[in-house]
Amino acid sequence: MAVSVTNAKERITRLFNGEEVDRPPCFSGMGNVTTEGLKQLGYKFAATHLDAKQMADAAATTYKLFGFECAVVPFDLCVEAEALGCEINVYAHSEDILYPTIREKVIHNEDEMDISVPSDLLSRGRIGLVKEAIKLLKADIGDAVPIGTYVLGPFTLAGQIMELNDLLKLSFKKPDKVGSLLGRLSDVIIEVAKSYEEVGVDYITVREMGATSDVLSPRVFKNLILPYLKRIFEQLKGNTVLHICGKTNDIAPFMMESGTKAISVDQKNDIVETRKKLGHDALIFGNYDPYNVLVAGDEEKVRSTIRECIENGVSAVWPGCDIWPTVPAENMKAMMDEINRR
Numbered sequence: 310m311a312v313s314v315t316n317a318k319e320r321i322t323r324l325f326n327g328e329e330v331d332r333p334p335c336f337s338g339m340g341n342v343t344t345e346g347l348k349q350l351g352y353k354f355a356a357t358h359l360d361a362k363q364m365a366d367a368a369a370t371t372y373k374l375f376g377f378e379c380a381v382v383p384f385d386l387c388v389e390a391e392a393l394g395c396e397i398n399v400y401a402h403s404e405d406i407l408y409p410t411i412r413e414k415v416i417h418n419e420d421e422m423d424i425s426v427p428s429d430l431l432s433r434g435r436i437g438l439v440k441e442a443i444k445l446l447k448a449d450i451g452d453a454v455p456i457g458t459y460v461l462g463p464f465t466l467a468g469q470i471m472e473l474n475d476l477l478k479l480s481f482k483k484p485d486k487v488g489s490l491l492g493r494l495s496d497v498i499i500e501v502a503k504s505y506e507e508v509g510v511d512y513i514t515v516r517e518m519g520a521t522s523d524v525l526s527p528r529v530f531k532n533l534i535l536p537y538l539k540r541i542f543e544q545l546k547g548n549t550v551l552h553i554c555g556k557t558n559d560i561a562p563f564m565m566e567s568g569t570k571a572i573s574v575d576q577k578n579d580i581v582e583t584r585k586k587l588g589h590d591a592l593i594f595g596n597y598d599p600y601n602v603l604v605a606g607d608e609e610k611v612r613s614t615i616r617e618c619i620e621n622g623v624s625a626v627w628p629g630c631d632i633w634p635t636v637p638a639e640n641m642k643a644m645m646d647e648i649n650r651r
Contacts, residue, residue, distance in 0.1 A: 317378035317454045318511075324592065324625060325512065325548040325570055332651035333625050335615075335644065336379035338457050338514025338550045338573060338594075340631035344406065345638045346370025354406050354634065358385060358399045361438045365445035372454050375641040376649075380450060381457040382442040383435070384631075385409040386516070389461055389501060390469040391434035393427070406634050416471035419479065422490050424470075426497055431504050440508045447509050455511035460502050462517025462551075463494040463537045477524065484533050495537045499544045512548035514573065515541060518630075521555030523577075530560050535567060542568035550594060554630065558582050565591060575629025576602075580621035594627035603628070604636045608643040615647045 314320045314331045321334050347354055350366055357363045368380040387397045387409045396413035416422055427433060439458065446456045461469065467490055468476050480487050502513050520534045542549055551564050552573035561583045564572045571592035574583065578596050587593065595618065597603065602614045618626050626648060 316452075317372075318452065321378065321455045321625075322511075327590065332648065333619055333623060334378050335626040335648040336377065336455070336457075337381060337628050337632065338379075338459055338512065338552060339381065339516065339628065340384045341371045341377060341379075341381060341628070342367045342384055342634055343371055343374070343632070343636055343638075343641065344634045345636075345641075346374055347634070349374065353404065354384075355399055355401050355403050358383065358409055358435070359401065359438070361441035362445060364438070364442040365449065368442070368446060369450050371641075372450055374638070376645045377641065379454050379457050380446050381459070382446065383439050383458070386461060386465075386469070387411060388435050388439060389466050389497060390415075392430055392436055392501070393424070393433075393470055393497065395470055411469060414470055414472065419475070419483075419486070422471070422486060424490070424493060426493055426500075430497065430500055436501060436504065440504060443505060443508050443510050451509075451511075456509070457512045457514065458505050458510045459514040459516050459552075460498050460505075462515050462520060462534075462553075463491040463498060463541070464534050465517050465519035466494045466498065467491060468519045473519065480525065480529060480533060484529075488533060488537075491533070491537045492540075495540050498541055502541070502545055506545065506547050510547070512550060513545060514550040514552050515569070516552045518552065518554040521553055522557060522559050523555035527559045527563070531563050535563050538567040538569075558586075561586055571624065573627055577629075580618070580623055584622040592624045593622070594625045595623050596629055597626065599628035599630055599632045599636075603640055603644065604633045606640065608639060611640045611643045612647045615644055619651065 312329045312331045357367045368382050371377040385408045391397050394415045395411045397409050398412045399409045400407040549569045550571045551569040556577045557574045574595040576598040597614045
């Protein structure tokens, strides 16, 4: 008997619970705001990073315009780093699609790595703004689609608050020193993520992009990164996803070992191989190329790629990274139409 599902919220809740669904959902744990949505609202991209209502309104449009099965805030990767004291630039007066960047890092050399977690962490930077945006989304469309958010993984966050090249060198030369920093940053991530859970977010993606196998060996990942990911997922009570960029086939078993409910992989991952390694029941989200397919591809390229993802065995059709805002409306519509044919 075919499974009857009322809406995307129920479909994705059932998926996370290990229950049968009618078809693979099509959603994301990363940014998916579109310029089409911003145009409909009359909002500037830069302003959405600084205003909870504009952030929530913009996030909701991807569902309202195209039927994309979620809404996710924030849109940039600087929230935790800003709360830790990094100076950021949101390009507030720009008319272009420019994501916030870090202007001044907290750690400038190895001697400054012994940082302390601010006692008022949750009141710093834009953490409160993101929480307010989550609450606004829950009230607006939370009955129809799940509301998601994300935090950086500890290694990726370390690469935000200090020079990434220094971090990579020290990961090999002084792993204990790096591990000490990752431990402190894990505490930051746990505190922030728990605060998002408290306001009702439906799922949280931990984005550990910097720990890709393209840069770190599986051995380094297992010994240096995995213990801190385990610490984070042990503390979170809700639905969780671990996202890592790049060639993740060699570390996919470690990713599941972290304690996350699902893993997210990008277009470099061989889904068929990963499915064989992890088994039928593992939740594997992926893995279309969000730029070269969804933004730069034509409608047939979008449709054939979505079909391939499903045929290869993904649990949910999900982008390999943030969907670039300039995605053509017709490609978003083609993706959702193809999904709804399942």
